Amino acid sequence: MNTEMSAPPKATVDLKGVPETLLMTLYNRSVESQRGDPILRDEKAERLIERIDYDFTRFGEGRITHPIRATVFDGWVGDFLVHHPNATVVNLGVGLSTQSERIDNGRARFVDLDLPEVIAVRRRFFEDTDRHRMIAASALDEAWMDAIDPERPAFFVAAGLLMFFEPDDVRTLLGTLVERFPGAEMAFDVIPTRFSQRSLDGKAQIADFTLPPMPWGIDYHRVSELETWHPRLSVVDKRDYTQGFRRRWGLIGWLALIPPLRNLFMGTLIHVRFRAPDGQRRDRGVSLRADGLVRHDHS
Ligand SMILES: C[S@@+](CC[C@H](N)C(=O)[O-])C[C@H]1O[C@@H](n2cnc3c(N)ncnc32)[C@H](O)[C@@H]1O
Structure with a gap:
């Protein structure tokens, strides 16, 4: 009997066109997350890259724009x-x-x-x-x-x-x-x-x-x-x-x-x-009450 633990099969993801670009942003967050001093720590992105069957090398070495965003x-x-x-x-x-x-x-x-x-x-x-x-x-x-x-x-x-x-x-x-x-x-x-x-x-x-x-x-x-x-x-x-x-x-x-x-x-x-619209201010946690007083909204 083979007692060796085998890794679970990777997930196949068949995305084309604009949806495929999500794999690039995921990859870039994952690459950044593995640095010693990352802009963004995204361990789930790191795990997802491991689980998805896709040639991520086509995105190169990783770009910092997406972790910055x-x-x-x-x-x-x-x-x-x-x-x-x-x-x-x-x-x-x-x-x-x-x-x-x-x-x-x-x-x-x-x-x-x-x-x-x-x-x-x-x-x-x-x-x-x-x-x-x-x-x-x-x-x-x-x-x-x-x-x-x-x-x-x-x-x-x-x-x-x-x-x-x-x-x-x-x-x-x-x-x-x-x-x-x-x-x-x-x-x-x-x-x-x-x-x-x-x-x-x-x-x-x-x-x-x-x-x-x-x-x-x-x-x-x-x-x-x-x-x-x-x-x-x-x-x-x-x-x-x-x-x-x-x-x-x-x-x-x-x-x-x-x-x-x-x-x-x-x-x-x-x-x-x-x-x-005027009279209905709900900007940034502040709204106008019916009596015109400012109310801080922590809803
Ligand atoms: C570059 S990826 C960005 C994914 C994610 N926001 C990120 O930053 O990692 C572009 C995303 O837009 C989605 N998208 C494209 N057209 C869309 C539409 N009409 N409605 C909703 N999402 C759309 C794609 O499926 C894809 O997930």
């Missing part, structure tokens, strides 16, 4: 949860992100949404609980919004998602979220227009992996133009990927201090707020 977004959502511990955090295009486990305060609700073929993969490694729920849908299909409690403060996260949409679709999505979730906040990232064009030309390459077309881009210095998309949309923070992480970038970190270079080559991490 995850860390900055964790910080923005974490701050929101300090003011709204019972909020709903909705992760659009969640892929195999572990954010809902990293930032769980024991009280918030988490909705993790992605396309059906991706949620089928995610269900092999993550479970729904009384506070964590997965939704299989397109972010562009407004029907998923009915599943979000409009009475609870909400934070929407779209990491590595919006660039894959047509500009008009991004505009419609943001406009709908502003209208339906006044007082909510959102974190998303954008790529520069130059990189968007390269992807449309089939030339956006990361090691041996060609990125799918990314039709929507906006340059760092034009991000404030998003505020013209809706009168109640405010940009509250924006960062390029080097801010706070300059040493890890080496020379690029210093070149990014030169505005024309930053605008041309750097993506931007953006934090927006959907202001409530």
Whole structure:
């Protein structure tokens, strides 16, 4: 009898097109997590890489952009949860992100949404609980919004998602979220227009992996133009990927201090707020009572 313990078989994951890109971001978080002084510790990503049957070497040695994005977004959502511990955090295009486990305060609700073929993969490694729920849908299909409690403060996260949409679709999505979730906040990232064009030309390459077309881009210095998309949309923070992480970038970190270079080559991490209509302020834990007094909202 063979008494040797055999490793469990690896999971086959058949994803193509945009969904396949989730394996790249997972890999990059896993590579970073294995460093001695990581930007982000993501042990679950490390374990998932071991369990999935896929040639991750095609993504090269690992890039720090995705761990940086995850860390900055964790910080923005974490701050929101300090003011709204019972909020709903909705992760659009969640892929195999572990954010809902990293930032769980024991009280918030988490909705993790992605396309059906991706949620089928995610269900092999993550479970729904009384506070964590997965939704299989397109972010562009407004029907998923009915599943979000409009009475609870909400934070929407779209990491590595919006660039894959047509500009008009991004505009419609943001406009709908502003209208339906006044007082909510959102974190998303954008790529520069130059990189968007390269992807449309089939030339956006990361090691041996060609990125799918990314039709929507906006340059760092034009991000404030998003505020013209809706009168109640405010940009509250924006960062390029080097801010706070300059040493890890080496020379690029210093070149990014030169505005024309930053605008041309750097993506931007953006934090927006959907202001409530006048008289209904629910911004950042502060709302107006019927008698006009400011109330701090710790719901
Ligand atoms: C680059 S991956 C990012 C995954 C994850 N957010 C992360 O940071 O690791 C892009 C994700 O967007 C998802 N996606 C693409 N189109 C989508 C859509 N219309 N609705 C929801 N998710 C979508 C893909 O399936 C994939 O999981």
